Amino acid sequence: MENTLRIAVQKKGRLSDDSLKLIKECGIKVNNGTGKLKATASNFPMEFLFLRDDDIPGYVQDGIADIGIVGANEAEEKDKDVDWIKKLGFSKCRLSLAIDKNEPYNGVQDFQGKSLATSYPKILGDFLKANSIDAEIHEISGSVEIAPSIGLAYGICDIVSSGSTLMSNGLKEVEEIYQSEAVMLANKSLSAEKQEILNRLLFRIDSVQTAKNNKYILLNSPNEKIDEIISILPGIKSPTVLPLAMEGWSSVHTVIREDDFWQIIEDLKKAGAEGILVVPIEKMIL
Numbered sequence: 001m002e003n004t005l006r007i008a009v010q011k012k013g014r015l016s017d018d019s020l021k022l023i024k025e026c027g028i029k030v031n032n033g034t035g036k037l038k039a040t041a042s043n044f045p046m047e048f049l050f051l052r053d054d055d056i057p058g059y060v061q062d063g064i065a066d067i068g069i070v071g072a073n074e075a076e077e078k079d080k081d082v083d084w085i086k087k088l089g090f091s092k093c094r095l096s097l098a099i100d101k102n103e104p105y106n107g108v109q110d111f112q113g114k115s116l117a118t119s120y121p122k123i124l125g126d127f128l129k130a131n132s133i134d135a136e137i138h139e140i141s142g143s144v145e146i147a148p149s150i151g152l153a154y155g156i157c158d159i160v161s162s163g164s165t166l167m168s169n170g171l172k173e174v175e176e177i178y179q180s181e182a183v184m185l186a187n188k189s190l191s192a193e194k195q196e197i198l199n200r201l202l203f204r205i206d207s208v209q210t211a212k213n214n215k216y217i218l219l220n221s222p223n224e225k226i227d228e229i230i231s232i233l234p235g236i237k238s239p240t241v242l243p244l245a246m247e248g249w250s251s252v253h254t255v256i257r258e259d260d261f262w263q264i265i266e267d268l269k270k271a272g273a274e275g276i277l278v279v280p281i282e283k284m285i286l
């Protein structure tokens with residue numbers, strides 16, 4: 001359908017909830033009954049396919065889906081001819097090499113001539129080649145962390161987030177080889193109509209992401225401290241200053257970046273700010 005953008009999302013797994021949450025935050029309502037693998041949106045020209053994540057890059061390349069959400073690790077591994085259009089900021093993890101926690105480790109050369117189990121033979125192969133290591137790659141589709149303890153391989157290359165799966169399987173992380181987060185992929189030859197719908201979707205995603213990275217801040221300040229307080233606030237524009245009912249005091253409002261947040265609050269308190277309120281922003285359009 002030319003006037004509908006078809007998006008592939010993971011049916012069930014680590015990406016599913018956050019992918020659908022992002023769609024919802026963009027104001028798009030998905031009409032899906034439980035167990036259905038296809039759905040439409042009631043208020044946006046989009047159709048949803050719920051798939052295994054491994055299949056999504058290929059479906060996007062072949063135009064079965066126009067766009068798709070997968071982990072960058074999966075997109076890199078599948079190496080399909082698609083456009084990477086946006087990092088989405090969730091499902092952050094890394095691909096790492098790990099070995100038995102009791103084995104000594106002196107550097108990547110220790111893998112020379114060894115065997116490694118992984119579900120990511122391409123990414124691992126590229127890493128080994130870049131480091132001139134000749135090692136045997138055992139491709140397995142899951143439960144990779146078990147491989148060293150059952151004698152299948154000397155080490156593994158798998159997804160790590162908190163590290164608790166490695167720890168509970170007696171392994172230690174020795175090399176981080178790829179950093180991942182959810183990404184949006186797009187087919188390389190979208191029609192003008194589909195590109196237009198995608199642009200509308202990306203505009204909404206941008207405003208959701210910008211809002212998440214910023215906070216609205218309100219505080220009270222004695223009038224003689226206002227200049228100092230404003231100099232601490234790196235707002236998107238100049239802050240709003242409103243007189244309070246109490247003589248000699250004003251209320252200052254602005255937007256600050258989440259990253260700078262705690263440092264700024266400490267500086268504001270030192271400068272004499274009182275009654276500081278920090279409020280989440282739902283959407284932000286610059």
Ligand SMILES: Nc1ncnc2c1ncn2[C@@H]1O[C@H](COP(=O)(O)OP(=O)(O)OP(=O)(O)O)[C@@H](O)[C@H]1O
Pocket residue numbers: 010011012013014015051052053054070071072073074091092093159160161162180181182
């Ligand atoms: N522990 C984790 N923390 C953060 N992100 C993760 C974690 N594990 C996996 N991911 C990310 O989520 C993606 C999907 O992981 P998941 O475990 O759901 O995949 P899967 O088992 O291959 O699912 P499917 O059944 O769809 O094939 C991974 O490719 C990775 O990008």
Ligand SMILES: O=P(O)(O)OC[C@H]1O[C@H](OP(=O)(O)OP(=O)(O)O)[C@H](O)[C@@H]1O
Pocket residue numbers: 014142143145158159160161162163164165166
């Ligand atoms: O470092 P950690 O926080 O322990 O996360 C890493 C684990 O998370 C993923 O598995 P998941 O829990 O999704 O189960 P799966 O084996 O069914 O994919 C991944 O395959 C690792 O095994």
Ligand SMILES: [Mg+2]
Pocket residue numbers: 052053054
């Ligand atoms: Mg999978």
